[in-house]
Amino acid sequence: MRALIATLVVALIGGAVLWHATDGARAITAEGARRLYASEKKPLMLAVDLRDMSAATVPLEAPPGGVALVEFVYTSCPTICRSAGEAFWQLKQKLTAENLTHKAKLFSVSFDPEHDDREALAEYARNHRADGRIWNVAAPVAADLPRLLESYKVTVISDEFGGFEHNVAIHLIDDQGRLRGIFDIDDVPSVIEAVRKWR
Amino acid sequence: MMPGASRVHSLGVTVVLFAVCFGFRTELESDPVLHVIVQLPMLGWAGWLLADALSDRWGRSLFETYNTGGWAGLLVALVAIAFWMLPRSIDGALSSGEMELAKFISVPLLIGAPLRLSWRRAHPLLRGVLMANALSMLGVLAWLYTAAPVRICNSYLVGDQQRLGEAFIYVGVALAVVWCGRLFMGPSDPTAARSEIDLLGNKIS
Numbered sequence: 001m002r003a004l005i006a007t008l009v010v011a012l013i014g015g016a017v018l019w020h021a022t023d024g025a026r027a028i029t030a031e032g033a034r035r036l037y038a039s040e041k042k043p044l045m046l047a048v049d050l051r052d053m054s055a056a057t058v059p060l061e062a063p064p065g066g067v068a069l070v071e072f073v074y075t076s077c078p079t080i081c082r083s084a085g086e087a088f089w090q091l092k093q094k095l096t097a098e099n100l101t102h103k104a105k106l107f108s109v110s111f112d113p114e115h116d117d118r119e120a121l122a123e124y125a126r127n128h129r130a131d132g133r134i135w136n137v138a139a140p141v142a143a144d145l146p147r148l149l150e151s152y153k154v155t156v157i158s159d160e161f162g163g164f165e166h167n168v169a170i171h172l173i174d175d176q177g178r179l180r181g182i183f184d185i186d187d188v189p190s191v192i193e194a195v196r197k198w199r
Numbered sequence: 200m201m202p203g204a205s206r207v208h209s210l211g212v213t214v215v216l217f218a219v220c221f222g223f224r225t226e227l228e229s230d231p232v233l234h235v236i237v238q239l240p241m242l243g244w245a246g247w248l249l250a251d252a253l254s255d256r257w258g259r260s261l262f263e264t265y266n267t268g269g270w271a272g273l274l275v276a277l278v279a280i281a282f283w284m285l286p287r288s289i290d291g292a293l294s295s296g297e298m299e300l301a302k303f304i305s306v307p308l309l310i311g312a313p314l315r316l317s318w319r320r321a322h323p324l325l326r327g328v329l330m331a332n333a334l335s336m337l338g339v340l341a342w343l344y345t346a347a348p349v350r351i352c353n354s355y356l357v358g359d360q361q362r363l364g365e366a367f368i369y370v371g372v373a374l375a376v377v378w379c380g381r382l383f384m385g386p387s388d389p390t391a392a393r394s395e396i397d398l399l400g401n402k403i404s
Contacts, residue, residue: 002264002265003264003265003266003267003268003270003271006265006266006270007270007271010278011274013278014275014277014278015278017278017282018278018281021282021285021288022285022287027287028285028286028287029285029286029287029290029351029352029353030287030290030291031349031353032287033287155290155294155353157353157354159356159358160356160358165350165357167350167353
């Protein structure tokens with residue numbers, strides 16, 4: 001009898017621990033947890049100034065009443081950042097076509113400021129047809145980078161080819177600087193939908 | 200009761216295992232295969248040996264009362280195993296000091312030790328179910344980690360994740376061979392050999 005009670009107590013506590021550890025059976029990966037955290041806690045992101053491809057200083061912020069769509073890249077990336085760039089190009093086209101450009105600004109933010117100087121950023125912008133008005137390609141100063149990545153909970157690790165792997169996603173920031181949603185880069189329709197409904 | 204010498208031996212090996220896991224944590228945790236297939240089982244083993252050395256001091260009668268059939272202890276271990284099977288727990292152990300500390304404490308004390316204190320109390324049928332489950336779970340993990348189109352751990356490269364999936368296959372096959380091999384060797388318990396046992400563990404003759 002006492003053994004049965006002990007087992008039931010363990011089952012209850014264990015169930016509660018696992019429920020808590022997975023945010024109610026909703027996130028088993030760190031990336032899943034990050035997305036829940038964004039949509040539920042609306043955390044304030046670090047406000048930083050970036051230096052863009054024309055060497056201008058631009059704040060990483062949304063237009064009033066609109067949103068900033070932020071992705072993290074490094075310009076020498078051979079693979080996934082290219083699809084990230086492609087996704088942003090599609091976003092830009094759709095936003096323009098739907099007359100939503102006043103409600104959104106796009107930022108491709110480099111986490112490799114050491115390598116990504118103005119020329120590298122400009123070349124990435126040229127390759128992906130980023131215009132610099134709706135869509136800016138920019139990098140923080142190196143000193144801001146660790147706090148910026150920490151704030152977005154983006155983990156960057158070096159790969160064996162001198163590049164990086166990182167969590168690739170589109171981050172939606174409101175005009176108060178709060179992270180409101182995280183989308184897959186191939187989920188452009190959901191991003192457009194979110195911008196369309198934004199008020 | 201364990202003889203004193205082998206108790207000291209168990210304690211010694213526990214300390215060595217734990218020291219290696221802790222002292223070489225940077226190296227072991229730099230690679231997911233070493234982290235999951237080497238460091239975590241070593242920590243569990245350390246806990247098993249610790250319980251081995253201390254078990255009768257921890258109160259045999261207490262376990263007789265509360266851990267009859269090993270159910271409570273096995274459930275503690277299963278919950279802790281499930282927790283450390285979550286990719287976000289592994290990521291957490293790499294990015295947060297508290298989670299890293301929790302790993303070094305909970306894997307020995309909540310997986311290794313309760314397994315030692317419960318496994319031999321458990322009904323052979325329950326043990327068989329758990330072993331079969333471990334094999335199928337390794338198969339599922341192998342499939343997940345080799346086939347996942349996305350990164351499961353933010354702290355490890357996709358290529359490393361696939362190597363981990365392959366390592367799960369090897370571990371699963373090795374365990375299957377060892378465990379099935381023991382079935383062919385016949386019962387190691389001489390008293391069991393004298394009587395046939397049915398599926399529920401009842402003696403037939």
